[in-house]
Amino acid sequence: MAVLVTGGAGYIGSHMVWRMLDQGEDVVVLDRLSTGFDWAVPAEAELILGDIADQALVEETIARRGIDAIIHFAGSIVVPDSVADPLGYYLNNTVKSRALIESAVRCGVPHFIFSSTAAVYGTPETSPVAEGAALQPESPYGTSKLMTEIMLRDAAAAHDLAYTVLRYFNVAGADPGLRTGQSTKGATHLIKVAAEAATGKRAGMDVFGTDYPTPDGTCIRDYIHVSDLADAHAAALARLRAGGASITANCGYGKGYSVLEVIDAVKRVTGRDFEIRLGERRAGDAVSIVADPALAKAEFGWRPRFDDLDTIVSHAVRWEEHLRVANSGKA
Numbered sequence: 001m002a003v004l005v006t007g008g009a010g011y012i013g014s015h016m017v018w019r020m021l022d023q024g025e026d027v028v029v030l031d032r033l034s035t036g037f038d039w040a041v042p043a044e045a046e047l048i049l050g051d052i053a054d055q056a057l058v059e060e061t062i063a064r065r066g067i068d069a070i071i072h073f074a075g076s077i078v079v080p081d082s083v084a085d086p087l088g089y090y091l092n093n094t095v096k097s098r099a100l101i102e103s104a105v106r107c108g109v110p111h112f113i114f115s116s117t118a119a120v121y122g123t124p125e126t127s128p129v130a131e132g133a134a135l136q137p138e139s140p141y142g143t144s145k146l147m148t149e150i151m152l153r154d155a156a157a158a159h160d161l162a163y164t165v166l167r168y169f170n171v172a173g174a175d176p177g178l179r180t181g182q183s184t185k186g187a188t189h190l191i192k193v194a195a196e197a198a199t200g201k202r203a204g205m206d207v208f209g210t211d212y213p214t215p216d217g218t219c220i221r222d223y224i225h226v227s228d229l230a231d232a233h234a235a236a237l238a239r240l241r242a243g244g245a246s247i248t249a250n251c252g253y254g255k256g257y258s259v260l261e262v263i264d265a266v267k268r269v270t271g272r273d274f275e276i277r278l279g280e281r282r283a284g285d286a287v288s289i290v291a292d293p294a295l296a297k298a299e300f301g302w303r304p305r306f307d308d309l310d311t312i313v314s315h316a317v318r319w320e321e322h323l324r325v326a327n328s329g330k331a
């Protein structure tokens with residue numbers, strides 16, 4: 001019995017691979033390394049270089065390794081890119097996910113966990129937002145994920161497959177032991193960008209919009225530590241293996257921080273100042289997106305361990321320092 005982690009060479013997937021190995025699972029990673037790194041995959045896991053839509057490869061792997069669960073992280077994740085290239089996003093996130101789900105069904109894989117996103121809610125009508133809220137994605141990225149949620153629901157109704165969809169809010173931080181972290185080039189995630197500014201990797205940073213109807217005028221988001229997110233997947237997998245029914249659940253803490261609060265935390269934790277350029281709003285940014293995490297806590301018994309902004313920031317900054325030292329060694 002083994003677990004297939006698609007996108008396991010990427011940011012969140014590599015944390016999941018470590019999380020699975022830590023609990024003694026056999027792990028197989030399938031990744032085409034479009035944004036991931038082979039060095040992010042621990043030697044204890046088998047790394048298969050390939051595409052999730054290569055059904056011959058996927059089905060051979062499922063049979064050869066006795067896969068009982070697929071945890072599907074592989075995808076394209078940059079919202080503005082999805083606006084510029086919607087068909088590319090529908091291909092990679094929706095069409096190729098369909099092929100993967102079909103392979104799972106054909107091979108009788110009983111459990112499937114899918115990385116979805118708070119972007120399926122668009123601008124939520126309520127904050128915190130619960131799973132039953134209206135689904136009105138505002139980008140091709142969000143729509144591409146919602147369509148995969150729907151395919152999974154319908155495939156599970158027709159076949160012997162149970163799934164968990166996890167809708168992530170803003171994922172940040174790094175493995176506390178620095179075994180992996182966010183290494184994406186040109187990342188746009190706020191905490192990563194601020195950590196790069198604090199470690200001198202970039203000259204200051206921009207803040208997009210200071211006139212939102214929030215206490216300090218900047219947007220509010222719910223930041224979840226990547227290791228807590230991996231724990232939520234592990235708990236979801238245990239629940240599915242115990243016979244749990246298919247479910248869709250938010251993964252966030254239920255607490256929001258503004259852009260300026262996050263930047264202050266990075267400056268406070270590092271003791272370093274850096275330039276902040278206050279600019280205009282960016283198209284498509286919702287004012288506030290905060291999770292109601294009650295369902296994941298009740299259904300999976302998920303208990304976050306790093307629910308603290310300064311802890312998330314300090315792990316992100318330590319990873320950035322680690323990357324800086326590793327890269328200077330290569331120069």
Ligand SMILES: NC(=O)c1ccc[n+]([C@@H]2O[C@H](COP(=O)([O-])OP(=O)(O)OC[C@H]3O[C@@H](n4cnc5c(N)ncnc54)[C@H](O)[C@@H]3O)[C@@H](O)[C@H]2O)c1
Binds near residue numbers: 031036037051116167
């Ligand atoms: N990072 C976040 O804040 C966030 C928030 C919500 C949802 N998500 C979802 O979580 C998942 C993982 O995100 P991440 O931040 O780790 O991104 P990432 O870019 O670091 O990882 C994605 C991985 O998938 C691989 N990949 C992409 N397309 C592939 C394909 N067709 N076949 C094989 N491999 C492929 C890439 O090489 C990469 O290793 C994504 O599905 C994303 O939509 C992320």
